[in-house]
Every structure is written in structure tokens, then in C-alpha cells.
Amino acid sequence: MSGVNKVILVGNLGKDPELRNFEGGNMVANFTLATTEVYRDKNGNKADHTEWHNIAMWGKLADIAGKLLRKGSKVYLEGKIKSRSWEDKEGNKRYVTEIIADSFTLLDRKSDNGGGYPNDDNYNVNQDSGVTTGVDQADDDLPF
Numbered sequence: 001m002s003g004v005n006k007v008i009l010v011g012n013l014g015k016d017p018e019l020r021n022f023e024g025g026n027m028v029a030n031f032t033l034a035t036t037e038v039y040r041d042k043n044g045n046k047a048d049h050t051e052w053h054n055i056a057m058w059g060k061l062a063d064i065a066g067k068l069l070r071k072g073s074k075v076y077l078e079g080k081i082k083s084r085s086w087e088d089k090e091g092n093k094r095y096v097t098e099i100i101a102d103s104f105t106l107l108d109r110k111s112d113n114g115g116g117y118p119n120d121d122n123y124n125v126n127q128d129s130g131v132t133t134g135v136d137q138a139d140d141d142l143p144f
């Protein structure tokens with residue numbers, strides 16, 4: 001059996017997506033995503049810990065992210081972990097670990113961030129099929 005490299009995150013964007021275009025028409029969107037864990041410390045006091053993740057989205061997913069996502073947007077995303085290294089201008093070896101997203105769901109509502117979205121529906125976005133609108137958990141067919 002081969003390994004599994006799957007990441008699921010729910011968090012808020014730390015900055016607007018930064019878009020870059022490459023020769024041949026490929027595009028990448030990079031941003032940070034904050035996930036916050038709330039817990040009780042050993043004294044019973046409420047505490048939290050925020051973890052920052054580097055996110056990369058490629059192709060049409062990057063294009064859509066650049067149009068829909070903004071600093072503070074709440075998103076659910078799925079992808080995989082990828083580590084890479086390079087040598088900087090001073091000759092130092094640099095390393096980064098990032099999440100290569102292959103789909104996301106915008107969890108904000110129009111009223112959450114003052115607009116920017118055509119309607120109040122959630123947006124599901126994936127690399128293969130693009131945008132699906134009209135996802136509303138209150139309207140699902142589940143009996144519970």
C-alpha cells in the first residue's frame with residue numbers, strides 16, 4: 001500500500017492571496033492561513049494556540065482564489081503537505097513546508113465581511129470542476 005498525504009484545514013486567511021503568473025499561462029496564489037485551537041490549560045483556564053500555514057493554489061484554483069478570498073476570509077480547504085528547499089542569494093539553504101491545496105470551500109457569508117460575493121451561498125471550489133455555488137448546510141437532505 002502506498003502512503004497517504006492528505007490535509008484538511010479550517011481557518012482564516014492572514015493576508016490577501018498573492019498571485020503570480022508564469023510563462024505558459026500557469027498561475028499560483030500564495031497566502032497564509034491561521035488555525036486556532038482553544039483548550040483548557042493545566043490550571044483550568046481557557047487558552048488558545050494559533051498555527052500559521054503557508055498555502056499554495058495552482059491553475060484555475062489560484063485564479064478563483066484571487067477573486068473570492070480576502071484577508072480574514074474563513075475557508076475549509078483540502079490538499080497535501082509539500083516541503084521544498086532552495087538556495088537564497090547569499091548562498092544559504094532555505095526550507096519551506098506548505099500546503100498545496102486542491103479544493104476549498106468559502107465559509108464566509110456576504111454579511112461576514114461586508115460584501116464581495118455575489119450572493120449569500122457558500123462556494124465549493126476544486127481544481128477539476130471549478131466553482132459550485134448554492135451549498136448551504138441548512139438545506140441538505142440529512143435527517144438530523
